[in-house]
Amino acid sequence: MTEYINNALGDEYYQSYDKDKQYQQLLFRAGKGLQSRELNDLQLQVSQQVKGLGDVLLKNGSVVSGGAIAVDTSKKRVQLGDAQVYLNGAVQTIAAAQLPISLSGKESVGVWLTHSVVTELTDPDMLDPAGKDSPVIAQNFNEPGAARLKVTGRWGKSDTPSDLNDAEQSEFYAVYHIDDGHVLQNSGTSKQDPVTLALARYDRESNGGSYVIEGLALRYLKTHSVDEVTKQYFSVQEGKAHINGYEVAFDTAVSAAFDIVPQEREISNEPTNFVPNEQGKMDIAFDFFPVKRVEQVVVTAKKTVQMTRGSEQGGKDLLPDLSVKRIVSVTQGDTVYSQGISFTFTGNDISWQLGGEEPVVGSTYFIEYEYNVDIPHSALVNSETHYTVTQQLPDSGQVIPATEIRVDYTYFMPRIDLIVINARGEVTCIQGASAIRNPVKPAVPEQHLPLAFVHQRWGNTVPRIELAAIQAVNMADMHYMQSQISDLYHLLAIERLRNDTNIQDATSKYGVFVDPFLDDDLRDAGRAQSAAIIDGELLLPIDVEVDALNQTSEATLLPYELEDILVQTSQTGSMKVNPYQAFEPVPARVTLTPSVDHWTQTQQVWSSPITRRFTQGGGRIQRITSRVTVERVGTQVQQVEFLRPRSVAFTLKGFGPNEQLESVTFDGVTVTAEATS
Incomplete structure (x- = not known):
């Protein structure tokens, strides 16, 4: 077996644990010597097993408890409280601290984890105490034994180790991110285990995406220029939201600043006519x-x-x-x-x-x-x-x-920008496309929550804020909304019953006969009526007797007198237009008397329809008017129910000498004609 020497700890420390070999236990055998390497491997093996379980639930930088953070903008520093932070397979205790920060740009704040080996030279308590205060003194009493691996953590920034002397033996784990003095969402949150992923997916699918629970209203503050860089400053109200299924909360209002670079456009030869006022001046408005x-x-x-x-x-x-x-x-x-x-x-x-x-x-x-x-x-x-x-x-x-x-x-050029926030709590601005007029709103990117559309008009005009965040409706509001819907259906049902009652029995209410004089429907059709109903008024009728016009061949006009409007007193020479009389004979002129027949057929015995034709309304009652919309839904053709006979006289004129009348037909029917000289 090849021995592995951990040079980072020193040449006297041996350990050969390799997780890729999948060793689960160290099996100590009787009669065999115990190796220091085996004891080191045993500890490292247990640590790796615990770390594997912890990494499933947490990740490096996860705050288990404590860890409150607050930014003091006046002193340009951040205050961090005591915390229990999960780091590299173990929960480390981190003491409170204060760190200087910059209010512009991005900075990472986290834990510097330092490893060091401690021996009896540094800590005498590590000498073997066996036999102390005992009548039997052990052979190894007050002798050195195993060393200790000390792991300490301190708050710090990513660009500054906790101890410059221990920089090579220190590792940095980010916990918080600060952007322009604003603390973003904790980057050390729990890992996305299946339970967390399932909850986030359920939240997205059940609520339709990202939404605001409370607050987070965007407000415009000011526009300020520094070193030829113009920025717009906004404030996001404190509140809470669920973005892509994960919670983002702001305990205080958050400020955000964005560079503005409006798009310019040149206009050439814009014309205007000069119309001066009394002072010889003219104020002319630009088109854009x-x-x-x-x-x-x-x-x-x-x-x-x-x-x-x-x-x-x-x-x-x-x-x-x-x-x-x-x-x-x-x-x-x-x-x-x-x-x-x-x-x-x-x-x-x-x-x-x-x-x-x-x-x-x-x-x-x-x-x-x-x-x-x-x-x-x-x-x-x-x-x-x-x-x-x-x-x-x-x-x-x-x-x-x-x-x-x-x-x-x-x-x-005007533009519409979109202010959004992501799951880390970063407030960003998405610039829209500039247009001559009526710019289009930019689309909301995925995994972002829209806060507001900013209608940019530039110049001295304050941008108009159009809130775009989707607000969540709590159960109390939903219950109240359901009550309103129920009340609306109840009122609609009552109104339908009332209308139905008015249609079926519009006159009898509590034993009182009422006629609103809308039409003749409520009148007794079995008796002759001597009054007329016109536009909500009960009027005396107008008796009408229609006489046909004189059966003459000439047009009938009202009495008149001719008056000279344009007179031509001069005369000129004349000549025959058609000296040879080369034209066809003029056809006979046929006149029908009457030429057009108009009549109104009324089947009611009341005088209202006739009176309505001659009455424009009057009296002290205000006229009741209505607007009727006619929609054609179909066409039906049938024979006319009433058709009256009418005699029509035919007069034919314009026959020349020796012209004989042969026949007269009207709509294919032969008409008997009598010729006169």
Whole structure:
């Protein structure tokens, strides 16, 4: 057997335990010598068996008891209480401590576990006490024996060993994680054994995912910039939630800060017509805002300048302003020079090469022109949403009313961010996609609980917080909700019974006859009724006698007098349009009397239907109106039940000389006709 020497403990310590060999017991045989290695292997074997059982339930860094942690932001330190922590197969006792921390960035706080070998040189109590205070002195009295392996644990940070001298013999086990001064969920929780996994799966499936039990409302605090880095600060209310089946609890409110990098977009040549107010100014709103900066504002202005004619006859004079659009006028005293005759405008110059009349060389003349000019930023007043243009420009130009203004600027595009929390208690921000308008909300990632959507409008506008966390409903609220549903069904049943009673017997209530005057359904159909019901009112009827119009061939009109509206008193010559009379004879004109028959067939003896046609309502009672929605659900065709006979007269005119009438038919039926001259 090859012996294994643990050099970490020293050359005099032998142990050869190897768990891969699957040795379960040490079997001591009679007559055989006892080896120190066997005793060491026995302890290590038992330790490995206990560690295997403990690792099933716990993991390194699991806090068995105690271990309270609190961050003192004013003193930049963290306070840790006494704790029992499971480490490397055993529960270690850790004393309370205070550690300095940074309030920015991430840090890990845990236990530094240090291993050291203690002998009788360090601890004299380890000498053999056999025979002390006894009349029989043992042979090995006060002699050295086995050494001890000392394991100690202290609170510390991952980047600082508990003892620099023991750094090589120390191991760090993380217990807590601190992010920007906020303690995240304990990383030393129990291992995911089958029971824990089953409970987490049951919680997810029965409740539909992650949810908030209480609190955890998100609130916006401020926006602050440090070293050209802008951050938004939020506060998460204390509370408790189940995320992916595991509990996350905050005993106090938690602050969170996120870098904001809004997406920018450039707008070029945004047009607006200049309409000044009484002060000659105009406040113009940007189409998109908030605006980060205005690049350029271009206006069309008009000005009059005095120029000196060049030294060359028929030469050119350069205008003092660039981007001139057109020449309004060129004058010298009472002389007005015409464009195209005396001069031309080309290349921002006044060219006198046409040979027409022009000013004398060296003389001065006035020119009025329109030109495009950039408004300097020093003269431009703008905010995040508006900018102001004045009619009087700094260079003595004047902005022309109703002219077009074009502006180039850069603005921040709106966005919707999502604040979420994971099972470790980390609050993170998921940036959405920016859009010109109406940005889309980002999707919630798996194994995260959404806290709120942050509608970012940037600028001086405070972001709008839309809470998105799903709140759990406790049993008391569910019981109250069930009572409300039961009350709702009860009220609905009562309302149905009431409606059914009103339909079956709408008039008899406690021995009193009531007619709401909605229609004629409650009236006695066996007796003639002398009143009419119109829109909830009982009215006197209107007796109507319908007379047909005069049976004439001409249209019947109301009395009228002709009035001249447009008169043409002039006359012109005339000519025949069709001198050879080349056209077909005009067909006869047929007139039916009456041409259309309208009638209303009423089967009731009451006067309400007829009165309703002539009555628009009145009296002191307010009119009762209703809106009816008609939905076509089917079509049925049947023979008309009532059809009255009616005599129709036929009149035929327009026959020429010697034209004979042969026959007259109406809907395929031969009609007897009588001809007159």
